[in-house]
Amino acid sequence: xxxxxxxxxxxxYRWDVDKTYIHTDFDTxxxxxxxxxxxxxDKRNIPGAPALLRELLRIEGGSQVTFISGSxxxxxxxxxxxxEMDGIAPDNFILKPNLSNLLKLRLRDVHNQIGYKxxxxxxxxxxxxSEYLFGxxxxxDGLIYSLYGDLIEGRVGVDELQEFLTIAGLYRADxxxxxxxxxAMEPGEGRVERVxxxxxxxxxxxxxxxxxxxVVPVYNYFQxxxxxxxxxxxxxxxxxxxxxxxxxxxxxxxxxxxxxQDIVRRGYATRDLALRVSxxxxxxxxxxxxxxxxxxxxxxMALPSTxxxxxxxxxxxxxxxLFEAERYRRTPxxxxxxxxxxx
Numbered sequence: 153x154x155x156x157x158x159x160x161x162x163x164x165y166r167w168d169v170d171k172t173y174i175h176t177d178f179d180t181x182x183x184x185x186x187x188x189x190x191x192x193x194d195k196r197n198i199p200g201a202p203a204l205l206r207e208l209l210r211i212e213g214g215s216q217v218t219f220i221s222g223s224x225x226x227x228x229x230x231x232x233x234x235x236e237m238d239g240i241a242p243d244n245f246i247l248k249p250n251l252s253n254l255l256k257l258r259l260r261d262v263h264n265q266i267g268y269k270x271x272x273x274x275x276x277x278x279x280x281x282s283e284y285l286f287g288x289x290x291x292x293d294g295l296i297y298s299l300y301g302d303l304i305e306g307r308v309g310v311d312e313l314q315e316f317l318t319i320a321g322l323y324r325a326d327x328x329x330x331x332x333x334x335x336a337m338e339p340g341e342g343r344v345e346r347v348x349x350x351x352x353x354x355x356x357x358x359x360x361x362x363x364x365x366x367v368v369p370v371y372n373y374f375q376x377x378x379x380x381x382x383x384x385x386x387x388x389x390x391x392x393x394x395x396x397x398x399x400x401x402x403x404x405x406x407x408x409x410x411x412x413q414d415i416v417r418r419g420y421a422t423r424d425l426a427l428r429v430s431x432x433x434x435x436x437x438x439x440x441x442x443x444x445x446x447x448x449x450x451x452x453m454a455l456p457s458t459x460x461x462x463x464x465x466x467x468x469x470x471x472x473x474l475f476e477a478e479r480y481r482r483t484p485x486x487x488x489x490x491x492x493x494x495x
Contacts (some may be wrong), residue, residue, distance in 0.1 A: 161211075161282070161284045161382070161385070162211060162213050162214035162215045162281070162283070162285065162340075163208070163215055163284055163345075163385065164215075164216050164217075164277075164278045164281040164283045164284075164377060165205065165208055165209070165215070165216070165217045165218070165283075165284050165285075165286070166218050166219075166220060166276075166284070166286065166297075167217060167218070167219050167220070167286045167340045168215075168219075168220060168222075168274065168286060168287045168293060168408045169219055169221035169223060169231065170221060170222065170223060170288075170290075171198075171288040171350065171352040172198065172201070172286055172287055172288045172293075172350050172352075173197065173198060173201045173202075173205075173219075173491060174196065174197060174234065175195075175197070176194050176195040176196060184491065185363070187436045190230070192231075192233035192234040193237065195230075195234050195274075196318070197238065198350060198352075198373065198399055199373065199397070199398050199401035199403060200210060200373030200374055200394055200398040200401070200403075201288050201299070201373055202238040202239070202374060202377060202397070203373075203393055203394045203397035204373045204380075204394050205217060205240055206238075206239055206240060207386055207387075207390035207394060208284075208385060208386070209240070210390070213485065214281075215239070216243040216244070216278065217242055217243055217244075217450045218242065218243060218244040218245070218246065218276045219231075219235075219242050219244070219246065220246045220269060220273065220276070221245075221246070221247050221248065222248050222265055222268070222269075222291070223247055223248065224247060224248060225247040225248070227247065227272050228245065228247055231245070231247075232245065235285075235289060235475065243367075243468065244439055246275075246276060248268055252448075257488065263290050264320065264321060264322060265292060265296065265326075265375060266295075266296055266317070266320045266322065267317065267322040267323075267326040267330060268294060268319070269293075269300075270299070270300060270330050271326075271329060271330050271333060272299045272477045273296075273297075274333040274334065274337060275333065276280065276301075277304070277337070277342070278342070279338070279341045280340055280341055280342050282342060282343060282344075282345045282382070283301075283342060283343065283345065284344075284346050284347075284348070284385075285297040285300075285301075285344060285346070285347045285348070285461075286347075286348045286350070286376075286471060287347065287348070287349055287350070287351070288295055288349060288350045288351075288352045289349055289351050289352060289353050289355040289359075289369070290352055290353055292475075293347075293349060294347065294349050294359075294360050294363055294367050294369075294479045295363075295369070295471065295474050295475060295478055296486065297347040297468075298347060298363045298364075298366065298367050298469060298471075299471055300317070300344065301343065301344030301347065301366060302336065302468060302469075303334060303337075304341070304342060304343065305343055305344075307468055308471070310334065310335060310467075311329060312332060312471075313330070313334055314327060314331055315472075316472060316475070317331070317469055319426060319475060320446050320475060333444055334431065344366065345366070345383065346365055346366060346367075346368055346379065346380075346383070347363075347367040347368065348362060348368050348370055348376045348379075349367060349368070349369045349370065350370060350372075350373070351369055351370065351371050353429045354371075355369070356368045357418060358374055360470050361436070361464060362467070362470070362474060363469050363474075364464050364466055364467070365419075365464045365466070368420050370415070371411060371414065372398065372403065372492045373394065373398070373399055373416070373487050374378065374394060374395060374403070374408055374412075374450045375411050375412075375415045375420075377390075377394045378390055378391075378412060378415055378421055378425065378426075378429055379393075379415070379420055379421060381425075381428075381429060381432070382421060382425045382428075383403045387437060388432035388436040389436050391429065391432055391436065392433055392434060392435075392436035394434060395408065405443045405444040405446070405447035405448075406435075406447045408444070408447070408448075408450060409444075409447035409448045409450065409451035412426050412429060412430075412448065412451055413426070413437075413451040413454060413455060415456070416455055419464055420464075423452070423456070423457070426455065427452060428454055430445070430449070430452060433448075
């Protein structure tokens with residue numbers, strides 16, 4: 153067994169697909185139809201996502217990935233072809249039964265992601281396994297994943313869950329199904345270590361502060377890789393591989409150095425970690441890339457020498473208030489300049 157297999161722990165990775173792994177445009181009816189008609193080879197990755205996931209799954213002994221997507225089940229074949237092209241074999245792939253929901257006139261289920269994703273997270277959970285969740289800011293992934301993390305740790309009880317699901321507008325049958333799944337679960341058997349939210353819509357990062365340190369909003373997957381490197385989930389060589397893939401997507405030295413500086417300034421990494429990342433990349437790349445090293449050194453010099461990073465809260469989030477705030481941030485689908493009603 154290699155050093156990499158010995159040192160880096162197994163885990164369960166949960167990934168959304170649209171706007172998290174693949175660029176997707178659902179904002180107009182025309183773009184939605186175009187997305188449905190795309191072939192696997194036409195779908196564009198979020199830069200760094202495949203490389204990061206491949207490196208995380210490289211460890212033998214049990215690391216697994218579950219994709220949970222709001223895309224309809226009819227897209228399974230083309231999405232699986234896309235994953236195969238990227239060298240990724242999902243252990244579990246859950247898609248939303250939207251055609252069934254439409255035929256049954258369950259229109260709220262077509263729109264609502266909370267009930268669908270919570271149940272999918274419960275049903276695909278692996279006990280005694282640390283979890284790392286990846287979503288985006290176009291829906292309510294930060295809220296859903298944070299709530300799920302607090303549920304499996306037992307910080308949110310049955311009554312609070314039932315009240316929240318009712319406020320969120322779920323059908324009674326869906327509420328009963330999710331509550332039953334929660335009751336059958338054993339809290340404390342595993343935990344959500346980090347939730348990474350890809351800022352596809354460039355949402356203000358302050359939107360996520362209420363969730364504390366566990367939820368990490370990132371502008372790109374190099375920032376996520378830095379945090380995971382600090383947690384011992386990636387080797388220096390893996391970090392270098394991710395960086396190289398992002399450079400092929402026009403992420404130059406200055407842009408990546410600024411990304412490192414940004415994640416430190418926002419309090420999700422430390423200056424010491426940034427120094428370790430720079431040194432690890434220098435060693436992994438055998439000293440290559442002078443422009444890259446100079447950009448990193450300049451970014452590090454601009455950081456304060458002492459820890460002035462903002463403190464992130466450690467209290468239990470007020471999920472009811474956060475849901476009400478998230479509800480009014482949704483962008484309606486439009487057609488010919490008019491709103492295409494999704495509710």
